[in-house]
Amino acid sequence: MTRKTIRCGIAGSGFAARFHYEALLRVFSVKADITGSYSPTREKLEQFTGPRKLKAYDSIDDLIDDVDVVHVCTPPSTHEPIVVAALEKNRHVIVEKPFTGYFGDGSPSFNGDTFPREKGLREALASAGRMLEAEKRSRGRIMYAENWIYAPAIMKERDMLRKTGAQIIRMHGEESHSGSHSPSYGQWKFSGGGSMIGKGCHPLSAALYFKQVEGLTRTGDPIRPVSITARTHAVTRMPGYIDQGHLRTSYTDVEDFALMHVVFADGTFADIFASELVLGGVHNRIEVNTNNHRTICNISPNNAMQAYTPDEKYFRDVYIVEKTETKQGWSSVSPDESWFTGYQHEMEAFCRAAAFGEPVESNSILAADTVAVIYAGYLSAEKKGAEVAVTLLPGRPA
Ligand SMILES: NC(=O)c1ccc[n+]([C@@H]2O[C@H](COP(=O)([O-])OP(=O)(O)OC[C@H]3O[C@@H](n4cnc5c(N)ncnc54)[C@H](O)[C@@H]3O)[C@@H](O)[C@H]2O)c1
Secondary structure, three states: OOOOOEEEEOOOOOOOHHHHHHHHHHHOEEEEEEEEEOOOHHHHHHHHHHHHHHHOOOOOHHHHHHEEEEEEEOOOOHHHHHHHHHHHHOOEEEEOOOOOOOOOOOOOOOOOOOOOHHHHHHHHHHHHHHHHHHHHOOOOEEEEOHHHHHHHHHHHHHHHHHHHEEEEEEEEEEEOOOOOOOOOOOHHHOOOOOHHOOOOOOHHHHHHHHHHHHHHHOOOOOEEEEEEEEEEOOOHHEEEEOOOOOOOOOOOOOOOEEEEEEEOOOEEEEEEEEEOOOOOEEEEEEEEEOOOOOEEEEEEOOOEEEEEOOHHHHHOOOOOOOOOOOOOOOEEEEEHHHHOOHHHHHHHHHHHHHOOOHHHOHHHHHHHHHHHHHHHHHHHHHHOOEEOOOOOOOOOOO
16 A cells, blocks of 8 residues: 655754654654755755755745645744744644744843743734634644653553543643753743743643643543743852853853643642753653542653663763763663654654644644743743733634
């Protein structure tokens, strides 16, 4: 049987472009024809496209014209224009996290530390609203590349919620590591914030998704967030921080720690931590406490494989796990990181959605809810943790 072909083009040629490409190579239910990539710096673009024998497009418009699906693997500040342009041409979009945000007023004096958070919330919601409107007018769909939703541990808990009819009482999630590699991360005008949006978006979206699933299973109505209490800190920018070189410290105007306490419409809650302050590799997990079971979803590290070496020189050519500082001693090896993180599964699901019209679990409503909670969180943090109501955009998860 011949498989249906989906033509995929990648906007961006950095870290996310690479893992989208790798995941697309392993899609099996359709033939993913990866046509090429576009990014503004020709030399870097060709470093990505050359070894992979991909076309280096001259413009984002040329890429959009040539494909069925546009992968948006570019800095957050560029997501909205690329997504809207692709949807206007009836293309599907797979857009990386965070969906969108507020990136300042374009003035050179813009400072992420000091702008009024009310304005950030208003503008971030407006941006998400424009993307949702563009989707309504398009034959293309938004697929929000929140890989946690497709991570096997999260998918398994989703099934458990459906089969047990459980009520989630409280959740406790975290995404942390020692700092993002991307040069544009850490400047609010590109990233739209720090740890709360850059890392917290992952466990937050998982928590929002679980409460949607719970509500849809038990009553047919998704349970949505209603308020947030949040705090942020910029530890590596404190004058008293003693830098020993193990954590990234080059953030200009964003936080490197965030705590979110999110309350849902049924009174239950999730506590989400996110930071750039954790050594020892990526720390990605969510614990779900329900009235009939408890799960701990360890995305990274997990104990699928553990390895020991007395000297890291032996593991020089061995990939162990994302962001570990040393390979010496005991390590929690991720034997197939793309599998555990959900990169593999999201790409399979998105290609199936594009080819056969299957439903999108991580859709534009989940993406917009995540933005709404996070920017209400920034307003709460400005008020030193006062509770702030979450305003959701129109639309409902199905
Ligand atoms: N899901 C995950 O686990 C995960 C991990 C890392 C990054 N991301 C997300 O992926 C996105 C990209 O991050 P990254 O780490 O790859 O950053 P990066 O800095 O490594 O790469 C960004 C790329 O975008 C290109 N670019 C910039 N402006 C562009 C434009 N207007 N049009 C086309 N290309 C443009 C740059 O030239 C570069 O090639 C971000 O939204 C980030 O949050 C997600």
